[in-house]
Amino acid sequence: MISDRLTTGRVIRTALSAEVQDIVALHARARATYYPDGIPQDGTDWVAVWRSAVARPDGHVLCVVEEGRIIGLASFRIPEGAPADTVKLFQFHVDPDHWRSGVGSALHAACVEEWKADGRRTAVLDVHVDNRRAQAFYARQGWVPDPENPPADDDHHLNLRFSVTGT
Helix, strand or coil: CCCCEEECCEEEEECCHHHHHHHHHHHHHHHHHHCCCCCCCCCCCHHHHHHHHHHCCCEEEEEEEECCEEEEEEEEECCCCCCCCEEEEEEEEECHHHCCCCHHHHHHHHHHHHHHHCCCCEEEEEEECCCHHHHHHHHHHCCEECCCCCCCCCCCEEEEEEECCCC
16 A cells, blocks of 8 residues: 655645545535536535545545645545456546646556556546546546447547556
């Protein structure tokens, strides 16, 4: 498991259950940037979702903390029915006030470090089709369209794949 990692005055570490409200707030700020008409209100209880993610023994939530404030987060685990060497990046967000400052790249590197330590060979994720900024970020990190899961015409997400062992 990854230990606390100090990166340019920032610490990357495992998120704590006491931080769920801060995680939910960051998640909402980041998601709001790619929904031009506002975040869809689909009834999801994000506090419960994040509380569960932080508590899952089979998952991991990393956060980037700077000056006592969470400015980035990533949630991942083996998805149901997937091979044991595959991990899914379910959530990856950086506070919009910290975009293009190296937070995302440092957080991604910490995820890859964890995946390698855990013996994962492949990572997968889905990204909203309107989130061009995130798509460009993932491409710079080495993510490619997942040939096993091409999007349907009416999909709102693109499926990407990353070779953990190829980094």
